[in-house]
């Protein structure tokens with residue numbers, strides 16, 4: 151039993167089922183991120199934890215107490231909304247203490263809590279302003295302040311950064327992470343941004359069409375995605391998914407793959423649980439295909455691959471190189487100063503230790 | 519070339535604008551003409567009207583007609599002037615406007631933020647009530663008032679106007695609150711505010727513009743209503759009915775100056791309301807349709 155238990159929860163609107171048997175245990179102090187494309191049911195799940203949406207099936211428990219049917223204000227949760235949802239007619243201070251006032255906390259205590267949180271978030275100087283007089287970033291802080299003042303068991307965030315511009319978004323991301331490290335409160339955080347999910351979370355639930363595709367630490371999700379969907383959703387540029395065939399030669403397993411000239415090439419696999427002749431989808435992340443000098447020295451399985459370069463895209467820190475492999479456009483990620491040009495046949499180094507294999511039919515991971 | 523074209527374009531623009539302005543001024547004058555006639559003649563002695571020109575300014579300025587209209591003129595059989603009826607109208611219009619506006623706001627709040635099964639139907643029916651002509655409800659209303667023991671009284675008129683106005687006030691507030699972010703209501707729920715607290719602390723403080731629309735609309739309609747007043751007023755008739763009785767009294771000479779003064783007295787409150795709150799009226803009407 152966890153701190154926040156989501157047990158076999160389903161949600162239907164009329165005939166339409168938007169969440170299918172979601173089962174997640176969250177430990178105290180965890181930072182769980184629900185990530186998935188728009189419309190996959192993230193907000194619906196969060197609203198059910200908050201008590202803003204009825205639960206169609208299953209149970210949600212906070213600190214061991216089943217909260218199905220318990221009013222939102224009695225669950226000891228606090229929520230930060232995408233639009234911030236600050237009360238336009240109240241000052242920042244009134245916004246932040248409204249919840250305490252509604253819970254009958256006496257004025258001196260409210261003021262003390264307000265002062266403390268305002269100092270923590272560095273918004274002391276804004277307390278007498280109305281939300282309309284604040285910038286986007288300041289509103290964001292106030293919205294978080296309103297949640298913090300309540301000192302809840304669980305924080306719920308619904309895409310809190312998506313209304314900020316790119317630079318501010320990165321700053322606030324760091325800030326939220328610092329805050330979590332300091333306060334160690336349990337957080338459930340919804341986003342459609344996989345980078346936010348990777349950087350913030352202690353665990354990630356990747357969702358699609360109302361199903362949890364995979365639940366795991368960022369490293370588990372990134373290195374061993376449960377299926378092709380998770381593999382391509384997490385990471386940018388996306389993982390290369392290449393049709394290949396398993397060949398066993400001299401006792402070693404290889405993935406046989408067609409190169410840019412249409413010739414078969416063998417890439418030695420680190421895994422040995424696949425049968426000879428089996429069709430697979432080989433998953434290789436762009437950063438696992440490099441120039442030989444840029445290859446990971448700690449890897450025990452770097453395979454050399456000669457292939458023709460189609461396009462190079464210098465992006466400052468890295469250079470992205472596109473080629474054709476397995477009949478598909480494949481992206482490699484090089485050091486910026488790797489000397490590679492379009493049209494050239496280049497000697498790539500593939501870190502096969504990081505490669506994963508999927509079943510072409512079910513798209514589930516079969517190795518490692 | 520282009521400079522010349524621009525110049526001539528600006529030139530025709532100026533001429534067109536002057537033409538439009540002239541037409542508008544003429545329309546405004548034409549529209550204000552009756553008010554002018556009523557105004558100047560209410561300050562004349564009767565002899566100056568019957569013997570002279572309706573358009574001319576008074577030769578002798580006098581407030582006699584105003585005094586008579588207010589406190590001594592014959593209304594029906596009693597020489598009471600319009601004063602007691604003015605009071606009736608105030609006693610009717612103030613509670614009726616207040617109650618219908620508050621109920622409309624509550625309805626709008628429920629229909630947008632506390633959606634329930636069939637709420638669209640409820641709203642549709644309320645909207646439909648805006649299109650029901652007065653005449654159709656006269657007899658059922660008379661029966662209802664009789665059963666409630668409110669026939670011929672000010673509270674009876676208040677009830678009639680509240681019921682009749684509710685469709686409009688609900689429509690105004692529903693459309694206004696539809697543009698109000700539901701996330702705010704959800705945030706307040708999490709903060710622990712209940713149904714009325716959310717209404718009172720979160721929605722009402724930002725409802726100023728639409729409340730003004732509702733008040734002006736309701737005030738003007740209820741104050742100006744004649745049919746309900748004449749049908750259900752009994753001994754507590756409103757100003758409009760009394761004015762009719764003043765003007766229509768068949769005995770003696772027609773005292774036009776008194777009639778004019780009485781008519782202006784009857785129109786004055788709506789005029790004042792519009793002058794005081796009118797600029798919020800347009801703003802409020804726009805507010806619902808344009809998302810903030």
Ligand SMILES: Nc1ncnc2c1ncn2[C@@H]1O[C@H](COP(=O)(O)OP(=O)(O)O)[C@@H](O)[C@H]1O
Nearest residue numbers: 163166168186187188189190191192193194195
């Ligand atoms: N009140 C509702 N009635 C019917 N369908 C809804 C309602 N709210 C959400 N949905 C549907 O549920 C699905 C999940 O929505 P949501 O949780 O908001 O997605 P996300 O937050 O992941 O973008 C969507 O397909 C949406 O159309």
Ligand SMILES: [Mg+2]
Nearest residue numbers: 192193194309
């Ligand atoms: Mg959402």
